[in-house]
Amino acid sequence: MSGTLQVSVLWLLPVLLLPLAVYSGLRMLIGVVREEQGEGERDWSVPQIEFAGGKSSPVHRWDVRFKLASFLLLAFLMVSLQHRQTAVAALVLTLLGYRVAAIPWRRGFKRLLGMAGFLSMFLLMLPLTAVRQSNDLVLVFGGIEWLGFNLRGLDLALLIILRAAAVALLMEPLLATAPLPVTLAGLARMGVPQRLTELLLISHRYLYVFVHEARRMQIGMDVRGFRKSTSLATLRSIGNYVGMLFVRSFERTERVHAAMLARGYQGSWPQPLSFNVKPADYLKAATLIGCGLLLVICDQYFVG
Amino acid sequence: MHISDGVLPTAVALGTSAVSAGILLWSLRRTPADDLPKVAVMTSAFFVASLIHLPFGPTSVHLLIPGLVGALLGPSAFLAIALGLVLQCLLFQFGGLTALGANLLMMGLPALLAGLIYYHFKGRGKKQSILVGALCGGGATIFSALLLALLLASGGEDFIGVAKLALLAHVPVVLIEAGVSAMVVSFLLKVKPELLDIPFVLKEKE
Numbered sequence: 009m010s011g012t013l014q015v016s017v018l019w020l021l022p023v024l025l026l027p028l029a030v031y032s033g034l035r036m037l038i039g040v041v042r043e044e045q046g047e048g049e050r051d052w053s054v055p056q057i058e059f060a061g062g063k064s065s066p067v068h069r070w071d072v073r074f075k076l077a078s079f080l081l082l083a084f085l086m087v088s089l090q091h092r093q094t095a096v097a098a099l100v101l102t103l104l105g106y107r108v109a110a111i112p113w114r115r116g117f118k119r120l121l122g123m124a125g126f127l128s129m130f131l132l133m134l135p136l137t138a139v140r141q142s143n144d145l146v147l148v149f150g151g152i153e154w155l156g157f158n159l160r161g162l163d164l165a166l167l168i169i170l171r172a173a174a175v176a177l178l179m180e181p182l183l184a185t186a187p188l189p190v191t192l193a194g195l196a197r198m199g200v201p202q203r204l205t206e207l208l209l210i211s212h213r214y215l216y217v218f219v220h221e222a223r224r225m226q227i228g229m230d231v232r233g234f235r236k237s238t239s240l241a242t243l244r245s246i247g248n249y250v251g252m253l254f255v256r257s258f259e260r261t262e263r264v265h266a267a268m269l270a271r272g273y274q275g276s277w278p279q280p281l282s283f284n285v286k287p288a289d290y291l292k293a294a295t296l297i298g299c300g301l302l303l304v305i306c307d308q309y310f311v312g
Numbered sequence: 313m314h315i316s317d318g319v320l321p322t323a324v325a326l327g328t329s330a331v332s333a334g335i336l337l338w339s340l341r342r343t344p345a346d347d348l349p350k351v352a353v354m355t356s357a358f359f360v361a362s363l364i365h366l367p368f369g370p371t372s373v374h375l376l377i378p379g380l381v382g383a384l385l386g387p388s389a390f391l392a393i394a395l396g397l398v399l400q401c402l403l404f405q406f407g408g409l410t411a412l413g414a415n416l417l418m419m420g421l422p423a424l425l426a427g428l429i430y431y432h433f434k435g436r437g438k439k440q441s442i443l444v445g446a447l448c449g450g451g452a453t454i455f456s457a458l459l460l461a462l463l464l465a466s467g468g469e470d471f472i473g474v475a476k477l478a479l480l481a482h483v484p485v486v487l488i489e490a491g492v493s494a495m496v497v498s499f500l501l502k503v504k505p506e507l508l509d510i511p512f513v514l515k516e517k518e
């Protein structure tokens with residue numbers, strides 16, 4: 009079906025409100041999740057990458073190098089899908105991964121929320137600004153020609169959202185099924201410079217320290233009556249705040265570095281982890297990559 | 313604004329990942345081994361600073377500070393931003409696994425450029441230092457907004473509208489960013505000026 013379809017101008021309203029509704033709906037849901045956890049007003053907490061508690065599942069027992077390689081490849085295969093049907097299949101596949109790895113849904117949900125703002129921009133703009141092609145179906149509202157709602161644009165936005173959701177949901181089974189040091193050691197074994205993975209581990213560790221510090225400073229400012237507004241005074245206070253954060257962290261780095269040197273740090277850490285590969289590791293990798301390839305093949309030759 | 317998974321064409325995602333990996337290795341090599349833990353700890357500080365939201369009229373924007381990272385870390389800035397982006401992707405899903413390379417280029421290149429400009433033009437006077445700091449902060453944000461628009465537009469002509477909107481959304485960020493950068497530079501000049509001498513930088517080889 010193609011061509012232009014004249015509809016009443018009133019239909020414009022729900023179309024424009026759609027991304028807004030999706031976004032605020034997500035916000036509300038996350039609010040409910042937060043209330044469940046009993047968190048306060050401003051959420052300063054940085055979520056944990058690692059899984060608390062030693063659950064055991066086929067994904068947990070998987071050799072971390074195979075896991076990383078398979079998931080990375082799968083992610084790139086998934087973002088190259090071109091049709092909605094296969095993207096839905098990819099999403100179902102990742103949700104299946106959640107079941108297998110026994111990961112709480114809430115964690116994946118928070119990941120989706122992280123992308124909600126960016127993706128609602130596509131949902132709003134693509135239908136309105138996608139270039140009109142000859143076989144597009146365009147809804148025109150009350151004769152306003154320049155403001156056509158292109159259904160192909162909507163399709164494109166949905167495809168992007170599905171792909172983004174599928175890959176974002178891959179992150180939890182990938183990361184939450186092993187402690188971060190193990191995951192990073194696996195990365196180092198796969199050829200990522202070891203210095204890089206060590207840096208990542210240090211920054212991750214100090215992240216929580218500085219979040220704590222920033223919160224303390226924030227409380228100090230709040231107690232003294234600081235209110236954010238669009239003004240030069242706010243800019244100056246925030247500038248001092250950020251500057252102070254840098255000064256304090258820099259001084260802390262000096263102490264941390266001295267402490268590391270005192271404990272015999274010589275530019276790299278010992279690697280106590282050893283990996284041993286079992287046939288099951290190959291089998292799992294083959295299954296996962298096979299699924300990804302199957303999706304791409306279906307996408308290329310059988311759909312659309 | 314972070315590009316999420318599924319937006320960029322696969323070829324662009326792979327290409328930007330490869331280029332980013334190359335620059336990252338260069339940045340890692342330019343950072344003295346002794347300074348690596350410092351870069352890591354400073355990265356966490358930048359990460360926390362990027363969580364700060366500032367009101368701008370009815371909306372709020374969060375700090376990006378690529379200009380400041382560049383001015384403070386010099387060539388190591390690319391490394392620091394890489395670490396920060398990986399952490400944001402792992403923790404919050406801001407930016408995605410497959411778009412990591414694109415996001416890194418978008419934030420890292422402006423930081424490197426800002427570091428270079430700050431290093432060469434900060435001069436000796438306090439006023440000039442602050443002005444150059446503001447220009448670096450604002451300029452780096454404009455540069456990264458342009459890169460973002462370019463990357464979005466790489467999806468084809470359908471995406472040009474989205475790219476324009478993304479550019480437009482950065483206008484308030486540029487103003488805030490320039491202001492905060494100026495204030496931070498002026499604060500650091502008073503409190504700890506040695507931080508701004510690019511402490512981690514290797515001597516320019518050229």
